[in-house]
Amino acid sequence: QIALGLVILAIAGAHFSVRSLRGSWRLGNGNGSLRLPAEVPGCAHTALHRRGLVQDPYYRFNDVMYRWISLDNWTYSRTFKTPFDVRKWQRINLVFEGVDTVAHILINNVTLGTTDNMFNRYSFDITSVIKEVNFVEVRFLSAISYAAEQSRCHTAYSIPPACPPPVQKGECHANFIRKEQCSFGWDWGPSFPTQGIWKDVRIEAYNYYHLIYFSLTPFFGKSTQQWSLEIESIFDVVSSKPIAGLVTVNIPKLQTQQTYNVKLQPGEGSIVLLVNINKSSTVEAWWPNGHGKQTGYNVTTTFIMEAGYKIEKISKAYFRTVELVQEPIPGSPGLSFYFRINGRPIFIKGSNWIPADSFQDRGGVEGCDSFGRTNCCGSGSSD
Numbered sequence: 001q002i003a004l005g006l007v008i009l010a011i012a013g014a015h016f017s018v019r020s021l022r023g024s025w026r027l028g029n030g031n032g033s034l035r036l037p038a039e040v041p042g043c044a045h046t047a048l049h050r051r052g053l054v055q056d057p058y059y060r061f062n063d064v065m066y067r068w069i070s071l072d073n074w075t076y077s078r079t080f081k082t083p084f085d086v087r088k089w090q091r092i093n094l095v096f097e098g099v100d101t102v103a104h105i106l107i108n109n110v111t112l113g114t115t116d117n118m119f120n121r122y123s124f125d126i127t128s129v130i131k132e133v134n135f136v137e138v139r140f141l142s143a144i145s146y147a148a149e150q151s152r153c154h155t156a157y158s159i160p161p162a163c164p165p166p167v168q169k170g171e172c173h174a175n176f177i178r179k180e181q182c183s184f185g186w187d188w189g190p191s192f193p194t195q196g197i198w199k200d201v202r203i204e205a206y207n208y209y210h211l212i213y214f215s216l217t218p219f220f221g222k223s224t225q226q227w228s229l230e231i232e233s234i235f236d237v238v239s240s241k242p243i244a245g246l247v248t249v250n251i252p253k254l255q256t257q258q259t260y261n262v263k264l265q266p267g268e269g270s271i272v273l274l275v276n277i278n279k280s281s282t283v284e285a286w287w288p289n290g291h292g293k294q295t296g297y298n299v300t301t302t303f304i305m306e307a308g309y310k311i312e313k314i315s316k317a318y319f320r321t322v323e324l325v326q327e328p329i330p331g332s333p334g335l336s337f338y339f340r341i342n343g344r345p346i347f348i349k350g351s352n353w354i355p356a357d358s359f360q361d362r363g364g365v366e367g368c369d370s371f372g373r374t375n376c377c378g379s380g381s382s383d
């Protein structure tokens with residue numbers, strides 16, 4: 001069963017502060033011959049094009065002409081003033097929603113860590129290194145060099161395909177890097193394995209505790225004939241002692257309200273709550289397009305902790321069961337492969353979405369990563 005949740009975060013009280021570092025950064029190449037302003041979110045190719053340093057990468061054979069951009073090692077940097085009084089916060093993090101892909105992250109010349117997955121969010125604790133004025137750097141390594149090196153180091157067995165067909169003029173070993181796979185070239189698109197910061201970057205600060213992840217998953221109990229909702233919350237607790245409190249989950253439309261005693265331990269940890277939906281309420285299921293309505297229910301989850309502040313999450317729960325049916329077919333080899341939604345077999349049809357632009361910052365479409373897939377570029381023929 002798949003979780004669906006539309007989440008709006010509302011926080012009461014000044015226990016959380018956030019400042020985006022989007023906007024103007026500096027970009028430089030490996031040997032320092034090129035230095036230019038660059039927007040974040042953005043990438044080396046679009047920054048160079050915007051400044052008129054390269055032509056439209058899509059023009060004629062410019063994908064081949066501009067291969068040097070992806071072979072170079074680029075660095076994004078900027079200075080920023082700390083937007084709040086550092087002494088008032090127990091924890092200050094530098095958070096990257098999306099780094100493409102292999103980089104060392106430094107602040108004030110101190111290495112915070114490394115990144116190697118375009119699809120991950122990275123959070124670095126900068127509480128002890130942040131100053132009034134700061135210099136942040138993201139030092140990239142060419143994705144092509146990294147993938148080649150990873151492949152060289154992997155000697156146990158071969159992982160095909162090593163390289164795309166020569167006619168595609170792509171790069172080798174895309175399967176050795178957690179990066180949008182089509183950026184190394186595909187049958188429908190050019191090869192631009194770029195480097196850049198493709199999503200938001202921000203500084204966030206908090207005291208006591210902070211909710212970093214929240215999800216809802218519906219379940220239907222066959223024996224009890226009852227719907228329930230599993231609510232998972234991951235917290236970072238920065239106080240040295242456990243924090244106790246109450247969590248209330250309210251689904252007004254389903255006459256369901258439950259309160260739980262919880263205790264959050266210091267450090268990062270999760271709490272999982274199981275909410276049983278009131279049996280005397282009728283749950284309207286969610287149906288795929290064309291098979292019924294997509295009914296959703298508002299869920300309000302309120303955390304009231306002894307540390308003194310309240311977090312309220314308003315989200316939407318969709319109730320449906322999903323089964324993948326693989327069973328013998330009389331008179332035929334192999335097994336079936338189809339989905340049953342709310343007990344009804346459904347023919348899942350659709351089409352294959354490829355990225356609308358080789359450069360995520362121009363495409364304006366985040367269809368790829370919203371599914372958390374590492375290869376968002378499946379070819380038409382295989383789907």
Ligand SMILES: *[C@@H]1O[C@H](CO)[C@@H](O)[C@H](O)[C@H]1NC(C)=O
Pocket residue numbers: 029031032033068072
């Ligand atoms: C510096 O890098 C650029 C771009 O990759 C390259 O064209 C240039 O030849 C390099 N300069 C030196 C001195 O290596």
Ligand SMILES: *[C@@H]1O[C@H](CO)[C@@H](O)[C@H](O)[C@H]1NC(C)=O
Pocket residue numbers: 030031071072073141142145
């Ligand atoms: C990029 O960095 C790697 C690793 O340090 C190095 O081997 C490579 O020569 C660099 N490429 C350029 C164009 O500077």
Ligand SMILES: *[C@@H]1O[C@H](CO)[C@@H](O)[C@H](O)[C@H]1NC(C)=O
Pocket residue numbers: 109
């Ligand atoms: C940054 O750190 C490196 C070594 O880690 C050092 O060589 C360099 O001088 C430092 N630069 C500044 C500006 O502090």
Ligand SMILES: *[C@@H]1O[C@H](CO)[C@@H](O)[C@H](O)[C@H]1NC(C)=O
Pocket residue numbers: 255256257278279280281
């Ligand atoms: C279930 O809903 C009914 C109203 O339909 C209400 O009277 C009852 O208290 C609810 N039960 C629980 C456990 O909330």
Ligand SMILES: *[C@@H]1O[C@H](CO)[C@@H](O)[C@H](O)[C@H]1NC(C)=O
Pocket residue numbers: 253298314
């Ligand atoms: C559900 O929540 C949304 C957003 O807060 C609100 O606009 C809407 O009216 C709510 N729906 C119901 C049925 O309460």
